Structures are given as structure tokens and as C-alpha cells.
Amino acid sequence: MKLNFFSCLFVFCLFAGCAVFAQDKSPVIAFTSDTQEPMWIEELLLKSNQNQKATAMIFKDVLATHPAALFILGDVVSMGYKNKKWTKIDAYIKQLTQKHISVYATLGNHELMFNAAKGEQNFQTRFPMHNHAGYLETVDSVAVVLLNSNFSKMSDSIIVKQDKWYLATINKLNHDPAIKFIIVGCHHSPFTNSSIVSPNLTVRQKFVPAFISSKKCVLFLSGHSHNFEQFNIQGKSFLVIGGGGGLHQPLYATEVSHDIAAKYKPMFHYLQVQRDHDSLNVTSRELAKDFSGFKNGLSFKVAIN
Structure with a gap:
């Protein structure tokens, strides 16, 4: 069948329109934490549940949804000094980077x-x-600031260096018109109700004030607590996303800090963030209890106040 001039023009406009729409769509940014396989000593205290399979499925879902980038907020492996503990993670990372x-x-x-x-x-x-x-x-116009919260393993000079860098970086990003949002991430959680690990007071003292005072800072992400937890502190969003495969940790029956996602407690999960004009869409991707696959769980928006 031959196409006349107007038919060709219609087809061209249709594909051109689709291309423009695709270019306008902001890239997805993925975040996970605590992808380490369980250690035998941990299993004496906490119950396992196909944890390594859950980690593999998280990386597989990240590969399938194809975000622009994946950020891992610490405890990538169980023992970093052992080369063999990196074998599976190396394979997962290779699969992702091969897909850009x-x-x-x-x-x-x-x-x-x-x-x-x-x-x-x-x-x-x-x-x-x-x-x-x-x-x-x-990524896009979203700045992701990654910090080291292992203060007991850091020299005083490194701690001071990071303090200065962090404050200078937040100030620079605040004045950069190309940056619309700032996400701050570290491993240890400033707020958590985990009965296994405590809220990190040094993170709260060193990282939280600059985050709260910056208008562009809208999301503070951490792990260490193997849970999904959500806190609103002075109008700012703090998420614990330690569901990457580590052993699930129980929470205190009486809250230390008020968890506004108290009814949302998937065992394994990771986060997707996508800019939508003047806000960020934040979605927790949760693994079904029967390991049948992932679905979108808790979802909300954050914006500059």
C-alpha cells in the first residue's frame, strides 16, 4: 500500500511527538541499601527468609525497570575485606552497567x-x-549527596574534611539554578525504631541540620535498619530503606520516633525516585511475600516548601 503525502506527514508527526514525549520524561533514580548476605552469627538472632534470592530479585527488577542510576547506601556485602563475598554483587553490577x-x-x-x-x-x-x-x-536536575557515616572508622581529619565539604556542597547546590532538588544519603539512620540498631546521633548532629535548613533538600535516605520507615522531621522526609536483602529486624512496639508508614512494612524493597516538574515522585518497589515478583507499594510526592 502506498502512502500519500498527508499520510506520510501524519506518521512523521506521530513518531516525532512520541520522541519529544520520551525526551521530556525525567529519568528514574533507584536506591537500595543493605544488600549483604546474612552472616551465620546474625542468623542466631534473626530469622532468614530466602535473603540472597531477594537481593537477586531486586537487582533483576532494577535491570528490568532500567533507571538512569542505582545508588546503594552501604552494606553492599557482608564482609568487604573478603573477595569471595563480592562475587554475586560483581555480577549484578556488571549486568547493570552493561545496560548503561x-x-x-x-x-x-x-x-x-x-x-x-x-x-x-x-x-x-x-x-x-x-x-x-x-x-x-x-542525575537530571537531582543532586545526590552521599556521605560516610562510619565515624568510628574515620580519622578526625577526615571527619572535619567531610563536615566542611558537606556544608560547602549544600551551599553551592542551593545557589546552582541547574539543581532543582537535593537528596542526601548515608548508611546509618538518624531516625529508626529498630530494636537491633539505634538511631545514629552523630548523623543527626552533623548531617541533618544542613539538610533541614536547605530549601532544595527534600529527601534524606539511609539504611542500617533493615526495614522501611518514614519520618517527617520539621516538614522534611526521612526514609529508611534497608530492605535490600539483609535479615529483617524487629521494631520496638513503642515508637522511638513516629513512623508515618507504620502500616507499610514490606520485608524486601527498594526505592524509585523521578522528577515531575516541581516535585519528586517517590515509590517503594516491594517484593511480594511469596516471591512472585515486584509491585509498586507506598508512593508519595515531595516538593520544595
Whole structure:
């Protein structure tokens, strides 16, 4: 069948319109934390539940949904100094990067366990862009500031260096018209109701004030607590997203901090964030209890106040 001039014009406009629509759509940014396989000593206290399978399924779903980047907020592996503990994660990262999905991470306590120098060396090999005194990555107009919260493993000079860098970076981003939103991430949670790990007061003292005072800072992400928790502190959103595969941790029956997602408690999950003009769409991707697959769970918007 031959197409006349007007038919060709219609087809061209249709495809051109689709291309413009695709270009206008903002890229998705994925976040996860605590993808480490359980240690035998942990299993003496906490119940396992196909944890390594859950981690594999998270990376598979990230690959299928194809975000622009994946950020891992620490405890990527159970013992960072052991090369064999990186084997599966190396394969997952390779699959993502081969599909042009950038992978970034920040240090957790498990990367530095038993042999901190060797653990950080193995970590740095996988994430060469990482800086143990904080670093910045930007996707679209969303700046992601990644911080090191392993203060007991940091020298005083590194802590001071990160403090100065963090404040200077937030100030610079506040005045950069190309940046619309700032997400701050570290491993240890400033707020959590976990009965296994405590809220990190140093994170609360060093990282939270600048985050709250900045208009562009809209989302503070952390792990360490193997749960999904959501807190609203002075009008700002704090999420704990430690559902990457580590052993699920019980929560205190009486809250330490008010969790506004008290009824949303998937065992395994990761986060998707996407800019929608003047707000960010935040969606928790949760793994079904029967491991049949992922679905969108809790979803909400954050915007500049």
C-alpha cells in the first residue's frame, strides 16, 4: 500500500511527538541499601527468609525497570575485606552497567568489618568515583549527596574534611539554578525504631541540620535498619530503606520516633525516585511475600516548601 503525502506527514508527526514525549520524561533514580548476605552469627538472632534470592530479585527488577542510576547506601556485602563475598554483587553490577545503568554506593559498616583498610580497598575498586569524605552525583536536575557515616572508622581529619565539604556542597547546590532538588544519603539512620540498631546521633548532629535548613533538600535516605520507615522531621522526609536483602529486624512496639508508614512494612524493597516538574515522585518497589515478583507499594510526592 502506498502512502500519500498527508499520510506520510501524519506518521512523521506521530513518531516525532512520541520522541519529544520520551525526551521530556525525567529519568528514574533507584536506591537500595543493605544488600549483604546474612552472616551465620546474625542468623542466631534473626530469622532468614530466602535473603540472597531477594537481593537477586531486586537487582533483576532494577535491570528490568532500567533507571538512569542505582545508588546503594552501604552494606553492599557482608564482609568487604573478603573477595569471595563480592562475587554475586560483581555480577549484578556488571549486568547493570552493561545496560548503561550507572551504579554508585557509599560505605556501610559491613564493608569495614574486621579489616577496614582491605574492605575499603575492595569497595573502592568497585566504586572508583566514591570518596570516603563525601561525594556528589547528579542525575537530571537531582543532586545526590552521599556521605560516610562510619565515624568510628574515620580519622578526625577526615571527619572535619567531610563536615566542611558537606556544608560547602549544600551551599553551592542551593545557589546552582541547574539543581532543582537535593537528596542526601548515608548508611546509618538518624531516625529508626529498630530494636537491633539505634538511631545514629552523630548523623543527626552533623548531617541533618544542613539538610533541614536547605530549601532544595527534600529527601534524606539511609539504611542500617533493615526495614522501611518514614519520618517527617520539621516538614522534611526521612526514609529508611534497608530492605535490600539483609535479615529483617524487629521494631520496638513503642515508637522511638513516629513512623508515618507504620502500616507499610514490606520485608524486601527498594526505592524509585523521578522528577515531575516541581516535585519528586517517590515509590517503594516491594517484593511480594511469596516471591512472585515486584509491585509498586507506598508512593508519595515531595516538593520544595
